[in-house]
Amino acid sequence: MALLEVSSLDAGYGDLQILEDVDLAVDAGEYVTIVGPNGAGKSTVMKSIFGLTTYMGGSVDFDDQEISGYRPEDIITTGIGYVPQNDNVFPSLSVMENLEMGAYILDEVPEDRLERIFDRFPILEERKSQKAGTMSGGQQQMLAMGRALMLDPDLLMLDEPSAGLAPDLVDDMFDRIDEINDDGTAVLLVEQNAKEALRRCDRGYVLVQGQNRYVDSGDALLADEQVRQDFLGG
Template sequence: MTLLEVDGIDVAYGDVQVVWDVSFSVTEGETVALLGANGAGKTTVLKTICGPLTPSAGDISFNGESIGHLQQDEVVPKGVTHIPEGREIFSDSTVRENLRLGAYTNRDGMRERLDRVYEIFPRLEERKGQKAGTLSGGEQQMLAIGRGLMSDPDLILLDEASLGLAPVLVEDVFDAIERINEEGTTVLLVEQDVNNALRIADRGYVLESGRMNLSGSAEELATDDRVAASYLGG
């Protein structure tokens, strides 16, 4: 079943258009990678799906319902969670307080969801009483993902989850994303780390200068000469 359908969206910041006629879909249970260089429009697309931006043309549907003109606080209760680039955790609150804030739209079953987050990210349980601002960069990213899971989403939007992390932590984060998907959460992943993104994705799309340029299975994109030349150092 198609969970997310992005249909011909144009997006602008004021008078400056940055996305042109972008269409793609995400099927329930998939991990889909949205790839492209810095400035390609990937983050803009995510922000348009989850509410901070509104398309000037086209539409977005989730579970068959149009959400393209909804605000973020209206999108989250429908089952969509956005983990933004830069994490945006509450530095002066504890790890546990940050996680509990992630469940603000859905308090039922909070204890079970908290246990699930701690199972995926044991380091968060070890540091649950610690202020979030004192965590390492990798731990803060784990916290941002864990907080997103606390709303029990059907679809999680991840923006540059590996940005600025040491290689060993990058692998941990991607392994966690893979596990989250295997446990039933659909994932749309925006990444500049193309190798790791295609390692865990089922399919991918490539944005270039705000336009959809390529699409295919993860295996097809990983072996495509155009992808290799532009993003894989080939």
């Protein structure tokens, strides 16, 4: 069975249903991307997995454990890390304090993981005591990832990590995600930058109006004439 298995999920906000019958699976160590037009419900999929939306039906299983209807504070203990798109650091806390908050549910800050995160993002070690809110967008994005990695999750969900980054930083960001995935962490990525995301991932889902439209390997989706025309701008 897959690490993450979403089947026939219906979810939304209050009375408003956004997702309809969504299926999604991520295997251990796999790199999966969700692409689709604005308003397709890509972010809502992630929020629903993390228990932040109104659950309306279907199921979410993680690591052979049904987690639909769980609250976020319980889901975080199962091994899912989540980096939301906006406001994903605590601006008035220092870089170090942000990372400490990432390990809040542990009794103490795991030094070895901290070391690894500093190895991966050296800028975070350099700026340990700087307030997160005073860092650039790219640095904040790295801090947000670092925070989510403090619990050494089996699955890392990233919501548009390249949004708002300068073009020359976007490639760098994708490289970092590759590295995290290469180390064995499964990645679920929502991206506006669909072509690049599909090129990098193992498998991709095209989501339209809250429903699955296409599922295939990233390369196959990139090669598909229909997908190219409708979602990748030709």
